[in-house]
Amino acid sequence: MGNEAIARGVIEAGCSVATAYPGTPSSEVMESLTRWKKELDHEIYLEWSINEKVAFEVAYGASLAGRRSAVAMKMVGLNVASDPFMSAAYLGVRGGLVVIVADDPGPHSSQTEQDSRFFAWFAKIPVYDPGSPAEALTMTLKAFEMSEKYHVPVMLRPCLRVCHARQNVTFSTPSRPVDVGEFEKNWTRWAATPKFRLVLHGELNQKIENLTLAEPDARPRLVAGGSKSRLAIVTSGSVSSHVMDIVTSFPEISDLSVYKVDIPYPLSQKDLQEIVDISERTLIVEETYPVIELQSSNRTKIMGRLSGHVPLQGELSPETVERIIRQFTGAEDSPEIEPKVKARRPSLCAGCPHRPTFYMIRKLFDDAIYTGDIGCYTLGVNLSAVDTCLCMGASIGMACGFSKATAGTHKKSQIVATIGDSTFFHAGVPALINAVHTGANFVLVLLDNNITAMTGGQPTPATRYAADGSTAVSVNLERLITGCGVDFLEVVDPYDYDSLEDSLTRAKTYSIDQGTGVSVVIARRPCIRTVKPFPKALVFEVGANCNRCMTCVRDLECPAISFVKEDKMVKIDSDQCSGCGFCVKVCPEHAISARGG
Amino acid sequence: MVQVILCGRGGQGIVFLTRLMGEIATQKGMDVISSETHGMAVRGGSINSHLKIGSFSSPLIIAGHADYLVSLDESETCNNEHFLRRGGIVFENSLLPSKAGLLRVDAAGLARAIGRIQLENVVLLGFSASMADLGVSFCDIKDKLAVETREEVRSYNLAALKAGQEAADQLKVLKFH
Missing domain, CATH: 3.40.50.970 (Thiamin diphosphate (ThDP)-binding fold, Pyr/PP domains)
Structure with a gap:
């Protein structure tokens, strides 16, 4: 799983302290870390922190103490951690600090579909955007190196389709814990007053400029097609893997160069502009906000979110990307497949307290x-x-x-x-x-x-x-x-x-x-998923005196209780029933009873 | 290259099947990429997994490209049929009779008979893998489940797998295959 690959990268990088607050789709990063720690008998301090702000601060403290550290959260968690996140960019780091922020375009399990790469840009923090679990591992290792080299926190921004994707991945031997040396007091940096913050802002700007000029990952790289095609696609992150599959699956989509961006911020604007200049038109496909697109200095030949060619909201599914690319290349539209989706709504578990x-x-x-x-x-x-x-x-x-x-x-x-x-x-x-x-x-x-x-x-x-x-x-x-x-x-x-x-x-x-x-x-009362309170010996049944008032079905909304239309009866599904027995008290007719036990 | 959609309700063990098949394919040296559902939806909501064996980059199957649809819930079949390519086959947990391209097994009933409704996913897998090449063979799945060290889990899983295979054998007599 992508999150396991990230955790593996954290271990292999010789990280000493990792913190997190759970949130879909990021939670398995810490869970995998605990597994690797145990399996490899690897020395690393791990904590589920009280919230993302504290998680960030613990990791930041460890970085100043000279150790490599990592913090993992979902994107709305970064809103909570934004105060230390913004400030840490100015102050800089000592041991490499990697901020893992999982985005949820869709959104599938979140309040927003905000793009954390934008947050990285806002804070002036470099961000890696992995397109697959394998890439997530290598980018985690690179992020630690970059953080230490430029003395700045580095973000790793996997989307849900990377976090919850599984792929075969190659492992390396974990490094020994990295130590850049004891914390040295220097209040003009680590406790800087506003006067010194101005100096630090200047330093941060210089770091970002140096990084953009020196790091090859800040330049779009050719991943498919020749460099002299008529049309170009610039893409990054999980959506780049959809682009790759589509370009290789459909022969009618041709005469195209595909470029991938590993660090969407800070991006080498010069290299991006060169691609735009040599191509007749350039399509930019990225998730979820136009981060690469906005860094382009001349957008007249660019198609993307700002030009209305890419939807402004929603996850970019392979089907959506296919449609966008067909429109862009002039390839014939594939027959539109209209899914008749009536998704089932989630519900509290049977027996949930x-x-x-x-x-x-x-x-x-x-x-x-x-x-x-x-x-x-x-x-x-x-x-x-x-x-x-x-x-x-x-x-x-x-x-x-x-x-x-x-x-x-x-x-x-x-x-x-x-x-x-x-x-x-x-x-x-x-x-x-x-x-x-x-x-x-x-x-x-x-x-x-x-x-x-x-x-x-x-x-x-x-x-x-x-x-x-x-x-x-x-x-x-x-x-x-x-x-x-x-x-x-x-x-x-x-x-x-x-x-x-x-x-x-x-x-x-x-x-x-x-x-x-x-x-x-x-x-x-403990979660029904952690403690099964009752042996399944009791079978709950609806008796003949049920007058179909629907109180239980309507007011309890238990997945085990339903009105079966064919039989015109309320029934309790013994496969799903946990045996909590609360429905017995709820029924006004006292029609529900337990058998066996 | 095989592309499979697995679907059902949260809690039915779709993620388990996806991981199991992915691990087997990886051990056999094949390239695998898959995608799972987590979060709020696992509380009884609609769940699907995409499993792609071969040289793919994206973990998601493009609509109209899946070779097989393995469904633990009839109503979830409708939600995922659009992923199937023309000629693709559905394997479904259902009491209804099979027909061409839609092969059914009462996985829930067979699992209940073994003693655990939670085994319906393994029954359906045994059924599906006996009927078609899902990228990993029935024997590979059997070998993998036999490695489980917890005696009870191992014997339950193997019994469920076998029940699925027997149901497939009965269906083969009816020449749906």
């Missing part, structure tokens, strides 16, 4: 505004229990805003925020302190499954083990929340119908009816 919590929130807070957050539990939308989803931690900040905007008006003023444990640690804590301090009134339900579930089950700061399985200090959620100034805090098992109902009712009285402040209910 979040489901009863969402059900009870809906039952008790019928006319409320539900601010949601990022994780599996965004799927609370299926139960109509999530109205908003902005970014990590925003459920609490936005609940505060709703509370302030609706107080004393006729607007809906019942507000229930839901957030997972990992997301709460990541960005929810400052928002909760803010809400307590400003006297906001809402109920916060903390969906605590003791894991970062959505991304595959990574540890959180409350977990007793670290990324590599070694022992870690478990940070106590209750003490943290109380420390934020919260006076109403209850912990409840979401499978326990009555306790869940009672606890949420008390929270409602406290925050909504009496307006005393923020109340927090921790709904705590």
